[in-house]
Structures are given as structure tokens and as C-alpha cells.
Amino acid sequence: MLEMAVLAAFLAFCRIGACMMLMPGLGSARVPMQVRLFLAVSVSLALLVHLWEAIAPHVSRPPSELLLLIASELALGALIGLVVRFYVLALQFIGSAITMLSGFGMAAADVAVEENNPQPAMAAIISLAALMLLFALDFHHAIFRALIASYELAPVSVLFNPRSALIDLSDTLSEAFFVMIRLGSPFVAYAILVNLAVGFLNKLAPQIPLYFISLPFVIAGGLILLYFGIGTFLALFADGFIPTTLGR
Template sequence: MIETAILAAFLAFCRIGACFMLMPGLGSARLPVQVRLFVAIAASLALLAHLWGAIVPHVSRQPQAMFVLIGSEVLIGALIGLVARFYVLALQFIGSAMAMMVGFGMAGGGVAVEENELQPELAALISFSALLLLFVFDFHHAVIQALVASYELAPVDGLFDPQAALVDLSDTLSQAFLVMIRLGSPFVAYAILVNLAVGFINKLTPQIPIYFISLPFVIAGGLLLLYFGIATFLRLFVDGFLPTTIGG
């Protein structure tokens, strides 16, 4: 009985831990590995009692069968974490594009919130604000609910379906980038109009470096646009999380 309980807990940890490893926020590279590991173990043990009937009947003491179940559980959990992470990665992409459109792309890069890589300060600010709002609105609770519900949609003995997983990932990518392009469309229009105007002025006075003179005004206009639009931007981002990812 003890061996069965240990194997069941390990199977639960495979799915839940893989999801926590890749989900935004808890899977951040800036969060210590020990913290992520202990949170995944605590969540696995806490959910084991609720998932006992869905896991224990499929536990096998044969090594080959267990290896297949472990690999399947890790892939299913990674899929749930990836669909949530793709949505945040799409936000980081549009944030970097917005920073470039308003003239901040030439500034020195800061450290990204999710990864240890360079990212424009404006994009890092947008990513941090959006991620903070997701935690404020308990998106991590929705991810845990999706993990619990996944044992009905993808039971332990059902194994991992690569074709369905690729369909889910591609649909999430397309919908996430469609949402982000809509959110960033005012900045795209602003960049087109400003650069078109600067280009016309530069043709009229080729002796004056209009681009470098106009750059502070372009940045000021972009920040003003961000000031008036950031509340709506973040609200629509949070509203689109569940329909685009685990709720879709």
C-alpha cells in the first residue's frame, strides 16, 4: 500500500510539476529552482487526495508500464503549462514591438521578467504589470482547476496524444498573437503615421537630421498614448487569458 501511494504521488507530481515548471510566473527563470520544486511538491501532495481515485487504479509495479505513464504524465502537464506560457510570451513579443515603435527600441535593454535575457524597459514594465494582474485575479487557481479537470479529459491510462497537443498549441499561438496584434494596433498605427510624417519632413529639408530631432517627440507621443491606453490594454489582456488558453 505504501509503494502504491508513493507511485501515485510521483505520477501526480509528474503532471503537476511539469505544468508548474512551464507556466508563467511560477516557471520564471528568476524564481529559485528550490522554490519551484517545493511548490510543485506541495501542490501535488495537496491534490493527491482529490485525485486518488483517478490515479491509483492505473499504478503498475512493472517498470516498463510505469515509464510509459511517467512520460505521458510529464507531457500532458507540460502541455497545460505551455498553453498558458505562450499567451504571456505573445505579450512579451508585442511589448518589445511597442517599445520599438515608440522609439524605446534604441534604449539599453533591461532584464525580462520571465527569462534572464535583455528586453526593453517598456516591454518589461508591461510584462510585469500584466503578470501581476494575472496573479491578482487568481489565474494560477484556474490553472490548478485545469490540471484537476485534465484527469477527466486525459486520464492516466489514456496516454499522451501528440496530434491533439500540436493542434492545441497551434490554436493557442494563433489566437494569442491575434489578441496581441489587436492590443498593439494603436501603436502600429502611431508608428506608421509618425514615421510617414517624419519621412515627408525629411524630404522637404534634407539638410537637417529630422529623425534625430524628432525622436524625443516620438517617444513623448508614444508614452502619452501608453498613458491613456494602458488600463484598457491590461484589462483586455486579462479578459482574454482564459478564452485563449485553458478555457478555450
């Protein structure tokens, strides 16, 4: 009985732990590896009570089949985590684009919120604000509910399907791209209008370096646009989280 409980807990940890290691926030590079491992083990043991009937009948299989189940569970958990992370990565992309469009492209890059790679300061602020909003709206609870529901949609006995996983990932990338384009469209329109205006003015007075003179005003306009639009920006980002990632 003890051996069955340990194997069932390990199978639950494979799917839940793989998801938590890749999901945004808890899987961030800012969180120490020991803390992430402790959280994954804790959540796996807590959810095992609800998943016992779905996992326990499969732990008595031969070792060769158990290895296949372990690999399948790891892949399924990674799929759920990647689907959520792709949505946040799309936000980081549009945040970097907004930084460039607002004239902050020449500013020094800072450390990103999720990874150790450098990221512009404005993009880091947008990413951090969006991530904190998702935590405030209990998005991690939605991921845990999706993990429990995944045992009905993809039982332990059904092995990982790479084709279906690639379709889910590509659909998530496509929908997240369109969501982020809509969120960044005011800044795209602002950059086009400002650059056209500066270009016309530069043609009228070619002796004056209007591009360098106009840069502070372009940055100020971008900051004003971000100030008045950040509330709606974050609200639309939060509204699109479930339909784009876990609601498919």
C-alpha cells in the same frame, strides 16, 4: 499501501510539477529552483486528495507500463504549462514591438521578467504589470482547476497524443497572435502616422536632420499613448487569458 500512495503521489507530481515548471510566474527564472520544486511537491500532495480515484487504480501496473505512464504524464503537464506560457510570451513579443514603435529601440535592454535574456525596459514593465494582474486575478487557481479537470479529459490510462498536442499549441499561438495584434494596433497606427509625417517633413527640409530632432517627440507621444491606454491594454489581456489558453 504505502508503496501505492508513493507511486500515486509521484504520478500526480509528474503532471502537476511539469506544468508548474513551465507556467509563467511560478516557473520564472527569477524564482529559485528549490522554491519551484517545493511548490510543485506541495501542490501535488494537496491535489492528490482530489485525484486519488483517478490515479490510484493505475499504480499497480508492471514497471514497463509505469514508465510509459510517467512519460505521458510529464508530456501532458508540459503541454498545459506551455499553452499558458505561449500566451505570456506573445505579450513579451508585442511589448518589444511597442518599444520599437515608440522610439525606444535604441535604449539599453534590461533583464527580462521571465527569462535571463535581455528585454527592453518598456516591454519589461508591460510584462511585469500583466503578470501581476494575472496573479491578482488568481490565474494560478484557474491553472490548478484545469489540471484537475485534465484528468477527466485525458485520464492517466490514455497516453499522450502528440498530434492533438501540436494542434492545441498551434491554435494557442494563432489566437494569442491575433489578441496581441489587436492590443498593439494603436501603437502600430501611431508609428505609421508619425513616420509618414516625419518623412514628409524631411522631404520639405532635407537640410535638417528631422529624424533625430523628432525622436524625443516620438518617444513622448508613445509614452502618452501608453499612459492613457495601459489600463485597457491590461484589461483586454486578462479577458483573453482563459478563452485563449485553458478555455479551449
